Amino acid sequence: MELVSFALCPYVQRAIIILDEKQIPHNRTYIDLANKPDWFKEISPLGKVPLLQTEQGVLFESAVIGEYLDEVTTGSLHPKNAFEKARHRSWIEFGSTILAAIAGFYSAPDHQSFQEKRAVIASKFEQLETQLGETDYFASDDFQFIDAVYGPIFRYFDTFELFISDSFFQSTVRVQKYRAKLSERPSVIQAVSGDYQNRLIDFLLKKNSYLAQLINQKAT
Secondary structure: OEEEEOOOOHHHHHHHHHHHHOOOOOEEEEOOHHHOOHHHHHHOOOOOOOEEEOOOOEEEOHHHHHHHHHHOOOOOOOOOOHHHHHHHHHHHHHHHHHHHHHHHHHHOOOHHHHHHHHHHHHHHHHHHHOOOOOOOOOOOOOOOOOHHHHHHHHHHHHHHOOOOOOOOOOOOHHHHHHHHHHHOOHHHHOOOOOOHHHHHHHHHHOOOOHHHHHHHHHHO
């Protein structure tokens, strides 16, 4: 299998984590989404990553890729109970709304919109807090499919916190614990290259946003 990827994409990270958790041999090909190669355009109906190239053909969309990988290998990273599996899938979709909020945050052009977007993210973590118990991960001491979604989400804040003094997690103790546990997971750590943080900072600086101003202030 070959996973077509972009270095900063959190949805690519989901697929990589599933591949590693299920010990599936694969190759990764990284492309520049700002300069997409012709071969990629030909096989990507949506023009997005990740793409999974298999002997049977090409799959796109991270959720579809993850489900396929889970189904064609021994065991499942989903709960066995039908309702719990559906609940996890609901909160996987919720995770995607957090990613959308994060994009709004790092793109906010001024202080007011920056603070508004920050409040949206903090509110979402407060909602997530209500779903977490005393287990290591989302709903179990064992790593599950849903945890592959939240690892890439929390990774953003390792970089944000270099430039922002106030925490997004002040009132969410369980989310803080969940974040810390995921940050130690080998599959989560290895889902990005060693220069990921520098790449992310360069990406953020090009946004000409309020966050970019904060980064520049720290650098001077």
